[in-house]
Every structure is written in structure tokens, then in C-alpha cells.
Amino acid sequence: MSANSGPRSGYVAIVGRPNVGKSTLLNALVGQKISIVSAKPHTTRHSILGVLNASDDQAVFVDTPGHARRSKRAMHRLMARAFLHAVEDCDLVLIVIDAKGATAADRKLFELLNDRDARAIVVLNKIDRLRAKSRLLPLLEELGRYPFLVLVPVSATKGDNLDRLTAAILEHLPHGPPLFPKDMATDRNAEFRAAETIREKLFEQLHQEIPYGLTVEIEHLSKGGDGRWLMHALIWIERDGHKPIVIGKDGRVLRSVGSAARTELSAMLGGKVHLELWVKVREHWSDNERELRRLGFDSP
Numbered sequence: 001m002s003a004n005s006g007p008r009s010g011y012v013a014i015v016g017r018p019n020v021g022k023s024t025l026l027n028a029l030v031g032q033k034i035s036i037v038s039a040k041p042h043t044t045r046h047s048i049l050g051v052l053n054a055s056d057d058q059a060v061f062v063d064t065p066g067h068a069r070r071s072k073r074a075m076h077r078l079m080a081r082a083f084l085h086a087v088e089d090c091d092l093v094l095i096v097i098d099a100k101g102a103t104a105a106d107r108k109l110f111e112l113l114n115d116r117d118a119r120a121i122v123v124l125n126k127i128d129r130l131r132a133k134s135r136l137l138p139l140l141e142e143l144g145r146y147p148f149l150v151l152v153p154v155s156a157t158k159g160d161n162l163d164r165l166t167a168a169i170l171e172h173l174p175h176g177p178p179l180f181p182k183d184m185a186t187d188r189n190a191e192f193r194a195a196e197t198i199r200e201k202l203f204e205q206l207h208q209e210i211p212y213g214l215t216v217e218i219e220h221l222s223k224g225g226d227g228r229w230l231m232h233a234l235i236w237i238e239r240d241g242h243k244p245i246v247i248g249k250d251g252r253v254l255r256s257v258g259s260a261a262r263t264e265l266s267a268m269l270g271g272k273v274h275l276e277l278w279v280k281v282r283e284h285w286s287d288n289e290r291e292l293r294r295l296g297f298d299s300p
């Protein structure tokens with residue numbers, strides 16, 4: 001039985017097209033780097049929880065992979081399923097769109113959520129890139145046709161209007177006790193977050209199709225007596241021909257990925273990190289459900 005007063009809590013799915021800033025928004029709302037971000041679409045592959053505590057209220061955000069065209073690949077099927085599960089199991093949906101305007105794919109998503117009677121807040125992100133606020137008006141008018149709860153323009157990178165968004169989110173959550181302990185910021189363990197951090201650096205450094213054909217697995221993580229962490233990470237790629245590109249001339253790419261990742265991993269784990277990166281080939285890993293499960297993709 002749910003109470004009708006007292007603290008509020010609930011699951012809030014963050015959905016939208018690839019690259020609109022869902023993960024950036026999650027990190028900004030929670031005030032901590034939980035989910036990796038890149039300038040390339042399809043960065044997020046898993047649903048990831050980030051918990052926001054505001055006095056006794058609690059919003060549990062679920063970052064999702066960008067909602068995109070159907071694809072036959074097993075990894076994309078699992079990514080699409082992560083999106084649907086998040087929408088089905090949540091109390092509230094945040095639909096993130098680019099403040100520059102709605103696309104056909106955004107409209108499809110509006111219809112899909114509308115058909116499911118989802119309680120939704122629309123977040124118009126990246127307002128820092130608009131030359132004038134008045135440019136939002138046609139979009140606000142178009143969105144006014146849908147029965148969404150509220151429309152909130154924000155800039156996730158600059159932090160503009162996030163307090164208004166947080167207030168609107170909490171206001172629309174059901175009454176109930178917190179779902180997670182107050183000191184728990186995410187459901188993902190150190191190995192998962194470390195693998196994601198390394199993948200983020202690879203996404204930043206590599207171009208074209210290369211980042212999409214790789215994944216990272218932490219093979220070993222331990223803390224030595226001297227307080228230093230020892231980490232072995234495997235970078236799985238699908239084609240032997242990609243190996244020299246991922247490693248770089250004289251190992252340059254891998255070294256720079258390693259050094260960028262190490263800085264973040266040290267902050268995350270608390271202490272120095274000795275990181276070893278190995279590039280390995282496993283053909284078709286992204287189309288093999290068993291392999292995907294082994295690599296931490298959610299079970300179908």
C-alpha cells in the first residue's frame with residue numbers, strides 16, 4: 001500500500017535518441033560521473049542506475065542506450081531491450097531531446113511513450129547552443145500537443161535549470177521510502193565502471209567504426225599491500241586488421257588511453273592504479289548472445 005504523504009521515491013528512466021545527452025544529464029543530476037559520455041552516438045550500451053538523494057526523497061535514474069533503428073545484431077537487440085525494460089519498470093520517464101528541434105525519430109518515441117500511457121517529463125537539452133531562447137517556442141508549441149507532464153529546457157553540461165528539473169522530477173514521484181541506501185550512488189560494481197571508463201577513452205581516441213566493434217573486459221582487479229590497485233583489462237576487437245589502429249604507432253593510442261583512464265580510475269578507486277591493457281581478437285563477439293552475457297550485457 002502506498003502512502004499519500006511523506007518522502008517520495010521511484011525509478012526514472014532517461015530515454016531519447018543517441019547523442020542527445022542522456023548520460024551527461026544523469027551525471028549532472030546525480031552530481032557524480034556514473035555513466036560514460038562521448039561525442040559519438042551509441043556510447044551507452046547498458047542500463048545504468050544513478051541515485052539522487054534530496055533530503056528524504058530519492059530518484060533512481062536509469063540511463064539507457066540511445067533509442068534507434070532496429071538492428072539484427074545481438075548487441076543492438078539487447079540494447080533495445082534495456083531501453084524497453086527501463087520504460088516498463090519505471091515510475092517516470094525523462095524524454096531527452098535536442099533543444100534545436102524534434103526529429104522524426106523523436107516523434108516516434110513520443111508516440112511510443114504516449115501509447116504506453118507513460119508519465120513523462122520532456123527535457124529540452126543543450127539550450128546553451130541556442131542563439132536565442134525564443135528559438136524554443138515552436139518546439140514548445142509542438143510538444144504542447146502531447147499530454148506530457150512538463151517541458152523543461154536545460155543545459156546538462158552547464159547545469160542550467162537543473163534545479164528546476166530536479167524539483168519537477170521529485171514532485172512527480174510516488175510517495176514511499178527510499179529504494180536504495182543513501183550512500184549507494186550506482187548499482188554497478190568497480191569492474192563494470194572501470195571497463196566503461198576505459199571504453200570511454202577508446203571512444204574518444206578512435207574513429208569511424210572501430211569503437212563500435214570493441215568492448216572492454218576487466219580480467220583482474222586487486223589491491224596490493226602497498227595500497228596500489230592492479231588492473232588487467234582486455235580490449236576485445238572483432239577484426240585482426242583493427243589491432244594496429246587500436247594499439248597505434250609505437251603503442252601511442254593505447255598509451256594515451258591508458259593514461260587518461262588511469263587518472264579517472266585512481267579517483268574512482270581511491271589510490272594509485274597500475275593498469276595493463278591487452279588487445280585481443282574475438283570475431284563476432286557483438287553478435288553472440290552467450291559471449292555478450294559473459295561480457296556483462298543484461299540477460300535477454
Ligand SMILES: Nc1nc2c(ncn2[C@@H]2O[C@H](COP(=O)(O)OP(=O)(O)OP(=O)(O)O)[C@@H](O)[C@H]2O)c(=O)[nH]1
Nearest residue numbers: 018019020021022023024038042043044066156157
Ligand atoms: N553543448 C552541449 N553539449 C552537451 C550537453 N549535454 C550533452 N552534451 C554533449 O553531447 C554529446 C553526447 O552526450 P552523451 O551524454 O554521451 O549522450 P547520450 O544521449 O547519452 O548518447 P548515447 O549513450 O550514445 O545514446 C557529448 O559530446 C556531450 O558532451 C549540453 O547541455 N550542451
Ligand SMILES: [Mg+2]
Nearest residue numbers: 022023043044
Ligand atoms: Mg549515453
